[in-house]
Amino acid sequence: MTTLDTAGGRPARHSLDDVLAAAMAILDENGLADLTMRRLAASLGVQPSALYWHVPNKQTLLALIADRIVSVPGAAGVPGTSTRPGTATRSPDATGIDWQHAARAEALALRDALLAYRDGAEVVSSTLALGLGADDARGRLAAALTGADLAPSAREMAAATLLHFILGHVWHEQQRLQADSLGVVAPGQAADPLEASASHHGPGSFEFGVDLLLDGLAARALRR
Amino acid sequence: MTTLDTAGGRPARHSLDDVLAAAMAILDENGLADLTMRRLAASLGVQPSALYWHVPNKQTLLALIADRIVSVPGAAGVPGTSTRPGTATRSPDATGIDWQHAARAEALALRDALLAYRDGAEVVSSTLALGLGADDARGRLAAALTGADLAPSAREMAAATLLHFILGHVWHEQQRLQADSLGVVAPGQAADPLEASASHHGPGSFEFGVDLLLDGLAARALRR
DNA sequence: ACCTGAACACCGTTCAAGT
DNA sequence: ACCTGAACACCGTTCAAGT
Numbered sequence: 001m002t003t004l005d006t007a008g009g010r011p012a013r014h015s016l017d018d019v020l021a022a023a024m025a026i027l028d029e030n031g032l033a034d035l036t037m038r039r040l041a042a043s044l045g046v047q048p049s050a051l052y053w054h055v056p057n058k059q060t061l062l063a064l065i066a067d068r069i070v071s072v073p074g075a076a077g078v079p080g081t082s083t084r085p086g087t088a089t090r091s092p093d094a095t096g097i098d099w100q101h102a103a104r105a106e107a108l109a110l111r112d113a114l115l116a117y118r119d120g121a122e123v124v125s126s127t128l129a130l131g132l133g134a135d136d137a138r139g140r141l142a143a144a145l146t147g148a149d150l151a152p153s154a155r156e157m158a159a160a161t162l163l164h165f166i167l168g169h170v171w172h173e174q175q176r177l178q179a180d181s182l183g184v185v186a187p188g189q190a191a192d193p194l195e196a197s198a199s200h201h202g203p204g205s206f207e208f209g210v211d212l213l214l215d216g217l218a219a220r221a222l223r224r
Numbered sequence: 225m226t227t228l229d230t231a232g233g234r235p236a237r238h239s240l241d242d243v244l245a246a247a248m249a250i251l252d253e254n255g256l257a258d259l260t261m262r263r264l265a266a267s268l269g270v271q272p273s274a275l276y277w278h279v280p281n282k283q284t285l286l287a288l289i290a291d292r293i294v295s296v297p298g299a300a301g302v303p304g305t306s307t308r309p310g311t312a313t314r315s316p317d318a319t320g321i322d323w324q325h326a327a328r329a330e331a332l333a334l335r336d337a338l339l340a341y342r343d344g345a346e347v348v349s350s351t352l353a354l355g356l357g358a359d360d361a362r363g364r365l366a367a368a369l370t371g372a373d374l375a376p377s378a379r380e381m382a383a384a385t386l387l388h389f390i391l392g393h394v395w396h397e398q399q400r401l402q403a404d405s406l407g408v409v410a411p412g413q414a415a416d417p418l419e420a421s422a423s424h425h426g427p428g429s430f431e432f433g434v435d436l437l438l439d440g441l442a443a444r445a446l447r448r
Numbered sequence: 449a450c451c452t453g454a455a456c457a458c459c460g461t462t463c464a465a466g467t
Numbered sequence: 468a469c470c471t472g473a474a475c476a477c478c479g480t481t482c483a484a485g486t
Contacts, residue, residue: 011467011470037460049462050470058460125349125392129399154432160425161389161433164396168349168388175353201384208378209385216440235451235486261479273481274451282479 012045016054019044020064024117027065031178032119037061059130066124067133072113099147100214106144107162107210110137114170118178121171128167138163149221158217165209176201236269240278243268244288248341251289255402256343261285287356290348294357296337323371324438330368331386331434334361338394342402345395352391362387373445382441389433400425 022043026035037058041048055061114120128134142159150158246267250259261282265272279285338344352358366383374382 013469036458038458046469047471048460049472052461053469122350125395126346128396129403153426157429157432158436160396160429161393161436164392164433165385165389166392168390168392169385171349172352172384172388179353202377205381205384208381209388212382212385212440212444213436214440215443216436216438219439219443220436237450260477262477270450271452272479273453276480277450 014044014046014054016064019051019054019061020068023061023065024068027119027123028117030118032122059127062123063127063130063132066127067136069117069120070110070113070124070133070137072116099145100218102147103141103144103162103214104207104210106141107166108207110141110163110166111170111206114166115174119174121167121174125167125171134163145217148217150217154220158213162210162213165213169206169209173201173206238268238270238278240288243275243278243285244292247285247289248292251343251347252341254342256346283351283354286347287351287354290351291357291360293341293344294334294337294348294361296340323369324442326371327365327368327386327438328431328434330365331390332431334365334387334390335394335430338390339398343398345391345398349391349395358387369441372441374441378444382437386434386437389437393430393433397425397430 019040023035023040026040026043037051038048041051044050051061055064114124117123124133124137138156138159141162142155145155145158148155148158243264247259247264250264250267261275262272265275268274275285279288338348341347348357348361362380362383365386366379369379369382372379372382
């Protein structure tokens with residue numbers, strides 16, 4: 001079905017874009033555990049070895065996917081431009097825009113982007129040290145913090161803190177989604193909504209964390 | 225060398241404790257990628273299938289390891305008692321103890337515990353939904369926050385926020401350690417100490433994040 | 449109580465060769 | 468420019484059987 005074999009001939013010919021699209025489809029439908037090079041090749045109607053013409057190894061493939069997951073236009077993004085420099089600025093005259101609102105919006109947009117693909121947070125997390133997508137996200141968060149009265153290094157560290165929290169939270173969230181759908185429930189972690197909503201994983205716990213960080217920054221700004 | 229074959233006989237007999245100790249040795253010396261069931265079996269002088277008498281599957285093995293990594297006595301822990309209830313209280317009369325100091329100490333202790341094993345943060349993160357170790361850590365953080373003037377649900381959410389930040393930060397940190405030791409450097413992420421120390425990954429960026437969170441909590445406490 | 453032996457159904461990656 | 472075919476060196480897990 002996704003093989004897309006050329007009408008008459010045998011060997012299907014693909015671009016890197018095709019490969020990434022197919023990989024992301026598998027990721028979303030079956031999860032990271034099922035995203036193997038062999039399964040990906042099969043979904044493209046191609047031999048596994050063919051993938052290594054497009055990509056040097058699986059790790060790079062995952063990094064490219066992470067890049068795409070994170071590069072969807074967020075709250076500050078212009079729709080259609082998927083890649084923007086990390087230090088992108090929003091509208092030049094930022095007067096009247098509350099930086100806390102901007103940072104909050106960016107954080108929520110990043111969470112949505114991660115939630116848009118199954119295991120999105122794990123893919124992006126596992127790829128952190130390779131740069132690319134994660135750096136893009138941190139750049140956007142840092143840009144959103146322009147306006148807070150912070151030294152450049154403090155702004156960078158604050159953006160990193162936000163990013164780490166977001167990845168940690170969403171990953172946990174997606175692990176629970178998967179565990180629940182598999183019926184696997186850990187002893188302490190009750191699956192019934194009663195306990196879930198009353199505890200650290202209820203709705204709003206993400207916003208709580210973001211606001212906590214932003215409150216900390218605001219307190220710092222006041223002390224200068 | 226680690227086979228520990230009984231002097232005279234053929235089949236080596238082991239306890240779950242032996243298995244976990246051998247697994248943690250591999251983890252620390254060779255990393256998570258090399259911690260396979262087959263390699264673990266070989267290090268114990270046993271067939272791979274023998275491991276499945278001690279443990280139902282690899283995921284459970286990793287969860288048990290995560291539990292041990294996290295359960296080292298932290299700042300508030302009594303040395304020797306490795307397992308304590310999640311809602312453990314520290315000394316009853318907490319008057320005079322600054323909760324911010326307690327939470328900070330607990331966060332630093334957790335980071336040290338994660339750093340004590342190669343890929344520690346990834347192992348614990350991947351095991352979050354299974355409860356065990358991660359829950360223990362969150363419980364200790366929540367306990368340390370007793371004294372901050374917070375509603376119980378807020379305290380739980382704050383502990384979760386701290387935990388997610390810590391895992392995200394240390395995982396990133398350990399990824400960089402491994403990337404550096406392999407000589408793999410990402411385009412943007414310069415390996416030279418000049419850029420590293422000037423940015424979000426310099427020394428102190430962990431403390432910065434923790435303090436940011438604690439400042440946010442302090443600001444909240446003031447508003448009540 | 450703890451392990452062997454053999455098998456099943458997979459992996460990622462390389463490399464010469466094809467078109 | 469993009470793919471095949473065949474191979475290499477691995478995986479996690481199951482299960483009957485042994486002691």
